[in-house]
Amino acid sequence: MISPWKILSVVLILYAIIGGLLMPVPELPILEQSIRNLYYHVPMWFSMVLLLLASAVHAVKVLGGKGLEADTKSNIFATVGMLYGTIGIVTGMIWAKNTWGAYWVSDPKLNSAAIGMLMYSAYFVLRGSFEDEEKKARYAAIYNLFCFPVFVVLIFVIPRLTDSLHPGNGGNPGFNQYDLDSRLRMVFYPAVIGWVLMGFWIANLGIRVKLLELKKWLD
Helix, strand or coil: CCHHHHHHHHHHHHHHHHHHHHHCCCCCCCHHHHHHHHHHHHHHHHHHHHHHHHHHHHHHHHHHHCCCCHHHHHHHHHHHHHHHHHHHHHHHHHHHHHCCCCCCCCCCHHHHHHHHHHHHHHHHHHCCCCCCCCHHHHHHHHHHHHHHHHHHHHHHHHHHHHHCCCCCCCCCHHHHHHCCCCHHHHHHHHHHHHHHHHHHHHHHHHHHHHHHHHHHHHH
């Protein structure tokens, strides 16, 4: 039987997709109809951060002696987090093309996000460099706990300290301050919840598969 929260995630995402395409949005300068990307781009980053946080929490458990099961969970949460991050970058590039005239500009927010993604790419490379599962789990957990706080600083702190085109950074007001009206909120908040739940659902499926493979390997 499918859990209620999984059904909720599907319902909310369908609502976000359909409502995001059909429901009216405010007429904003420059952004115009591209404001609809708010429903897809921003939830990806919210979901990514929560998934990477879950990965870091399980990394702590690895170092606390929880072993390969915690490492498996940490790895899968990081994997799904990077999947969401990649979708976030792609949807952001599409949005940038429509508002800034180019898929990528030299902006602190974008550059910091790219650096953070490369840091997590190194996490997977590090995992692949070990054959011993115990060493892999331990060293990957240590790197993960270094990577997560640095990533948070890169995408949330540094862009706010310099000039930036990105809303909510470099002195620019965020959407919630000047144009996230009730019409946008009706779709935006359900979209965030739906995509977050979907991310954890995907991660749980991946974890179950990997734990079955791990159990078979240990046997």
